[in-house]
Amino acid sequence: MTQRAFPILFITATRIGDAVLSSGLIRLLADQIPNARFTIVSGPLAAPLFAHVPGLDRVIVMEKGKGKGHWFKLWNQVRHRKWGLVVDLRGSGTAYFLRREKRAVWKKAVGEPVHKVIEAARVLKLEGDPPAPHLYITPDVQALADQMLAPRKGEPDGPILAVGPAANWVGKIWPIERFAQTAGQLLGPDGPLAGGRLLIMGGPGDGRMVEELRMASARGRYVDLTGKVDLLTAYAALKRADLFIGNDSGLMHIAAAAGVPTIGLFGPSDERRYGPWGELTRAVRGPRSFEQFLAVDPDLSQAIRHMSDLPVATVVRAAKVLLAQARAAAERPAERVELEPALSTDHPREGGGPS
Numbered sequence: 001m002t003q004r005a006f007p008i009l010f011i012t013a014t015r016i017g018d019a020v021l022s023s024g025l026i027r028l029l030a031d032q033i034p035n036a037r038f039t040i041v042s043g044p045l046a047a048p049l050f051a052h053v054p055g056l057d058r059v060i061v062m063e064k065g066k067g068k069g070h071w072f073k074l075w076n077q078v079r080h081r082k083w084g085l086v087v088d089l090r091g092s093g094t095a096y097f098l099r100r101e102k103r104a105v106w107k108k109a110v111g112e113p114v115h116k117v118i119e120a121a122r123v124l125k126l127e128g129d130p131p132a133p134h135l136y137i138t139p140d141v142q143a144l145a146d147q148m149l150a151p152r153k154g155e156p157d158g159p160i161l162a163v164g165p166a167a168n169w170v171g172k173i174w175p176i177e178r179f180a181q182t183a184g185q186l187l188g189p190d191g192p193l194a195g196g197r198l199l200i201m202g203g204p205g206d207g208r209m210v211e212e213l214r215m216a217s218a219r220g221r222y223v224d225l226t227g228k229v230d231l232l233t234a235y236a237a238l239k240r241a242d243l244f245i246g247n248d249s250g251l252m253h254i255a256a257a258a259g260v261p262t263i264g265l266f267g268p269s270d271e272r273r274y275g276p277w278g279e280l281t282r283a284v285r286g287p288r289s290f291e292q293f294l295a296v297d298p299d300l301s302q303a304i305r306h307m308s309d310l311p312v313a314t315v316v317r318a319a320k321v322l323l324a325q326a327r328a329a330a331e332r333p334a335e336r337v338e339l340e341p342a343l344s345t346d347h348p349r350e351g352g353g354p355s
Contacts, residue, residue, distance in 0.1 A: 003034070003035040004035065005035050005036075005037045006033050006035050006036050006037065006084040006085070007037050007039065007057070007081060007082075007083050007084050007085075008029060008033075008036050008037065008038050008039070008083065008084060008085045008086075008087065009039050009041070009078055009083045009085070009086045009087070009095075009098070009100075010025075010026060010029075010038055010039070010040045010041065010087045010089075011041040011074075011086075011087065011088045011089060011090050011092065011094065012040065012041065012042050012046070012089050012090075013042065013043065013046060013089060013090070014042070014043030014045070014046060014062075014064070015043070015045065015046065015168075015250065016045050016046045016049070016231065016249075016250025016251075016253070016254070017248075017249065017250040017252070017253045017274065018046075018116060019042055019043075019046035019049055019250075020046075020049065020133050020135070020250065020253040020254055020257055021115075021116040021117050021120060021133055021253060021274075021277065022089050022116070022117075022120040022133075023049065023050075023133045023134055023135055023257065024117065024120070024121075024130065024131030024132050024133050024134050025087065025120055025121070025123075025124060025131060026038065026040070026050070026053055026134075027131060027134040027136075028124075028126075028131040029085075029087075030053070030054050030055060035055075036055050036084075037055050037056075037057050038050075038053055038055050038056050038057060039057050039058045039059075039060065039078065040053065040056070040058075040059050040060070041059075041060045041062050041074060042059065042060075042061065042062065043061070043062060043063070043064075044061050044063055045250075046250075047059050047061045048230055048231050048232065049135055049231055049232065050136075051232060052136040052137055052138050052141070052232065053136050054136065060074065060077060060078075062074055071092050071094060074094060075094055075097060075098070078094075078098060079097070079098060079099075081099075082099040082100065082101075083098060083099065083100040083101070084100070084101050084102070085100065085101065085102045085103070085104070086098055086100045086102075086103045086104070086105075087103075087104045087123065087124070088103070088104070088105045088106060089106045089120060089123060090106065091105060091106040091107060091108070093105070104123045104124050104125070105123070106119075106120075106123050109122070113270060113272045113273050114272070114273070115272065115273055115274075115275065115277065116273055116274060117130050117131075117132070117133065117277050118130050119273075132257070132277060132278060133253065133256065133257035133277055134257060135232065135235050135254070135257055135258075137232050137235060137236050141232050141233055141236050142236045142239070144233055144236070145229070145233050145234075145236035145237040145239075145240070146236075146240065148223065148225065148228075148229070148233075148237065149199070149223060149237060149240055151197070155197075155221075156195055156196065156197060156221065158193070158194070158195035158196035158197065159193040159195070159196035159197075159242040159243075160193075160196055160197055160198075160199050160223075160240060160241045160242050160243075161183055161186055161187055161193050161196060161197070161198055161199065161241070161242065161243050161244075161245070162198075162199040162200075162201060162237075162238055162241040162243065162244040162245075162246075162255065162260065163179050163183065163198065163199070163200055163201065163213070163244070163245050163246060164201050164202060164244065164245075164246025164247060164249055164251040164252055164255065165179045165200075165202065165206075165209065165210055165213065165246065165247065166202040166203060166206040166209060166210075166247065166249065166251075167247040167248060167249045168249065168250075169300075169301075170303050170304070170305060171267070171268045171297065171300065171302065171303075171304055171305070171306040171307070172247050172248050172249070172267065172268060172269060172306070172307065173247055173305065173307060174247055174265045174307040174310060175305065175307070175308060176209060176210070176212045176213060177212060178310075178312050178315070179213055179245070180212055180213050180216040180217075181312045182245065182312050182315050182316055182319070183198050183213070183216070183217070184216065185312070185316050186243070186316065186319055186320075187221070192319070192320055192323045192324075193242060193243065193323070196242070197221050197222055197223060198213070198217050198221060198222040198223070199222070199223050199225065199237065199238075199241055200213050200214065200222060200223070200224045200225065200226055201225050201226060201234055201237070201238075201246075201251055202226040202227065202251070203226070203227060204227040205227070206226050206227060207226050207227050210224065210226050225237060231250075231254065234251065234254060235254050235257065235258050236258075238254060238255045238258040238260050239258045239259065239260065241255070241258075241260045242260070242261070242323070242326075243260065243261050243262075243263070243319060243322070243323055243326075244256075244260045244261070244262045244263065245262075245263045245265070245315065245319060246262075246263075246264065246265065247264075247265050247307070248264055248265065248266050248269045248271075248274055252264045252276055253276065253277070255276070256276035256277050256278045256281050257277075257278075259278070259280075261280040261281070261322050261323065261325075261326040262276040262278065262280070262281040262282070263276075263281075263282050263283075263284055263315065263318055263319055263322060264276040264281070264282070264283045264284070265284055265285070265307065265310060265315065266283050266284065266285040266290075267285060267286065267288070267293060267306045267307045267309075267310065268290070268293035268294075268297060268300050268306045268307075269290065269300075270290045271283035271285070271290070272290075279329075280322065280325065280326050280329065282318055282321075282322055284310070284314060284315055284318045285310060286307070286309040286310035286311065286314065287309060288309060293306055
């Protein structure tokens with residue numbers, strides 16, 4: 001007998017990074033509800049991340065309008081259906097005006113800051129380890145990325161250092177010449193990625209910014225995908241990298257979700273909430289804390305290059321340590337786990353669910 005479809009309305013973030021950090025919930029729901037059908041609501045920048053979600057009915061691109069008009073427009077688009085579950089990570093209240101069996105709505109928490117991945121898991125009242133960010137791609141997307149990374153005849157085929165030197169605000173951008181110096185040390189003859197290539201990534205408007213990186217790299221020793229690929233192809237390309245170094249940005253979170261060892265460079269943003277997520281990730285900052293940046297730029301809006309006090313040596317050192325840990329983890333044999341009868345996977349999962 002065919003199971004009845006279970007329609008899920010999933011309202012996620014406008015910004016790319018926040019949308020990536022919530023993506024593990026989609027994977028969890030897709031895995032636990034085999035007949036799930038997703039309608040995903042996102043801002044225009046982040047919407048392409050969800051193109052290949054299994055059981056996808058529709059991605060609704062919600063552009064902010066005057067006042068709350070965009071929420072009324074969304075309600076008009078989704079009110080005709082009875083939903084099995086409405087997940088609202090924006091806390092908009094839309095779920096309260098829709099026919100649904102269950103709802104899970106984000107509410108602002110008080111107390112110490114928690115990571116956005118944990119915050120998203122709490123919306124579904126999940127206990128234990130929160131679901132890690134995950135993006136879905138097709139074999140065709142991966143094949144396209146692999147083709148772009150394939151070295152031409154006579155070019156090196158060594159390890160890949162990926163960098164994301166852009167961000168959505170000048171205050172979060174580490175000086176481009178320091179990316180070049182870091183890449184030179186890591187890819188140089190005595191570096192841990194000796195003989196490898198530099199993979200430069202960024203959005204359509206970042207081309208001029210990365211020019212210094214291209215000029216500092218020998219011909220055939222770099223691949224520049226800046227502004228040339230969509231988000232999911234960038235994700236697929238990052239799956240082939242050996243290390244990613246980048247500013248706090250959506251691309252940094254995409255790299256961490258891809259499973260590449262990731263170093264996020266932080267200054268006027270809070271790594272407790274926005275650090276790259278995963279075992280092989282690190283948030284690196286200079287001598288000043290996030291609170292110290294707030295003291296000089298309370299609204300975090302000034303056109304100040306806040307990241308200038310983060311030295312190259314600090315980033316290179318962190319990169320070498322993380323690469324060594326990644327290689328040790330890769331060489332460690334997978335542990336075989338024998339389940340006792342009392343720990344049978346048939347037992348119900350601990351933790352609650354949405355109300």
